[in-house]
Amino acid sequence: MSSCKKLIEIGPPRDQLASNSVFLDSATAEAALVGLYASVANPSPGSDMSTSITMYNGMSADEVYAYSMNYYDDFTNNSLTPMIYYVDGLWSTIYKNIYIANSVVEGMAESPLSEAYRQRTTGEAKFLRALCYFYLVNEYGAVPLVISTDVHSTSRQPKDSVDVVYDQIEKDLTDAKSVLPSTLDIYGGRRIRATTWAAEALLARVYLYRGKWQLAESMATSVIDNPGLFRMNDSLNQVFLANNTEGILQFVNGITSSWIANNFVPSALNVTPKFVIQDDLFAAFEPGDKRKTHWVGYKSYGGADYPYPAKYRYMAGVGAVEYNQALRMSEQFLIRAEARTQQSNYAEAAADIDSVRSRAGLPKTDAADKAALMAAIEHERRIEFFCEWGQRWLDLKRLPGINDPLKSRADEVLFELKGSKWQSTDVLYPVPQSAINSNPNLKQTKGYF
Structure with a gap:
């Protein structure tokens, strides 16, 4: 895997057109852009974003553990080092x-x-750059902002602060939403490319993470009101099926099956799943x-049932049945529920929670004050988004502790689950050593050597 410096210095791979040729006509320009989408969701753990983030964050948090693959133990035990291939691979890919x-x-x-084509x-x-930086800054903390x-x-x-990176994310998304299409018509009705609504949906998440409650509520409402x-x-x-109404943005799988399903769903030949849901989550x-x-x-073996994530099920030979949500x-x-809770709008926050609970066949929430509503939202997010783009891992890191607000929820939850294997500095992944070797101005994250 190339370090950040190596990546930038080597230029486009040999199988890509040079930029002065790519952007002369719409066919080659479109190919370059589609290639970018494919790179974001390319089905190969260690060399893509979506599958790697889902797997690695699921193990780093309290969602899954690898049953018989000890090469993933460093995630489960939160004992990553700057030399580990997977850490380098994720950094380099992003x-x-x-x-x-x-x-x-x-x-x-x-x-x-x-002009219209160039703007879109x-x-x-810019939308995809913002998406990449969102995950980069949440996985690694302060990072070089390369634009x-x-x-x-x-x-x-050198590294730029988290706030500087987030400012650029907001700028990219704000720019994008003003020029992206507001319908799906240009994409043949499919939800596989960025729209105004995708930019607003990601902005809602960014505003929530940054504590901009009114803006988070406004962006989420704008999407919901369609x-x-x-x-x-x-x-x-x-x-999780292709082109269903739930999807604001879906990524097309690069092969005829869901790569997440290929990792989570055991084949008939496997006696156990590759990844088992943690007891606390179950x-x-x-x-x-x-x-x-x-x-x-569930997979039964030795008289026990091993639960595994089965949101994506199609493993092979089914074509474009499932898309990556x-x-x-x-x-x-749930973004709007949290933003409303933070603004003391408790009744409407509860109504948003109930929208999610109702589909799950559950009664309305009885939460009625801030503490209870925040706990209810955390619970719904945990269950709704388990093993999905690392949502639980990111929530544990951003939310304050319940017993000690000066700590993160990660400190409370993961110390209880993992004991001495957990240290507060584990909330960030280490910068790959290869990147530091290439760039003397790039400093290692606190807690790693």
């Missing part, structure tokens, strides 16, 4: 995607193509919760 996004933005600025394509590239392909200005770039385009699917079995499902029925599978509607309701 920066590779950022490099491609930067190339598209720069190429479109000089392209002779129509630039908006898509240029000029190696001379970036090869020795039932003709997006609405929560009544059938839990259809939530016990957290309330009696009668349909999500446990529809989204959890990058942004979906239930998150917008």
Whole structure:
């Protein structure tokens, strides 16, 4: 895996057109952009974002453990080091995607193509750059903010603060939402490319993470108020199918099956799942919760049932049945619920929680004050988004402790689960040693050597 410096210096891979050729006509420009989408969701753990983040964060948090693959123990035990291949692979993959996004933005600025096309394509590239930086800054903390392909200005770039990176994320998403299409028509009705609503949905999440409650509520409401385009699917079995109404943005699988299903769902030849749901998560499902029925599978071995994540089920030979849900509607309701709770709008916050609970076959929440509502929201997010783009891991890191607000929920929850294997500095992954070796201005994250 290439370090950040190496990645930026080597330029485009040999199988990609040089930027001065790519952006002369819409066919090659479109190919470059589609390649960027594919790179974000390319089905290969260690060299993609979605599968790697889902797996690694699930083990780092309290969701799953690898049953018989000890090479993942460093995630489960929170004992990562800067030399581990998987940490390097995730870092390099995200920066590779950022490099491609930067190339598209720069190429479109000089392209002779129509203004409308250049604006939309630039908006898509900025959206994907923002998505990449969102995960990069949440996995690694302060990171170099690279928004240029000029190696001379970036090869020795030090870390930028988390706030500086987030400011750029907000700017990219704000720029994108003003130029992206507001319908799915241009994409043939499919939810596989960025729209205004995808930008607003991700902005809602960013505002929530940054404590901008009014803006988070406003963005989530804007998306929710489009039932003709997006609405929560009544059938839990259809939530992860291609082009269902739940999806605000979906990524097409790069092969004819779901790579997440290939990792989580055991084949007939496996006696146990590769990844087993942690006991605490399994016990957290309330009696009668349909999500446990529809989204959890079981493999029996040695007289025991081993539960595994089964949101994605199609492992091979089914074509485009399932798409990877990058942004979906239930998150917008829970974002708005949390934002409303923080603004003391408790009744409407409870109503948003109930929108999610109702689909799961559960009664309305009895939470009525801030503490109870925040606990209820954390619970719903844990169950609704388990093993899905690392949502639980990110929540544990961003939420304050219940018993000690000066600590994070990660300290409370993961110390109880993992004991001495957990240290507060484990909330961030280490910067790969190869990146530090290449860039003397890049400092290691606290807690790692």
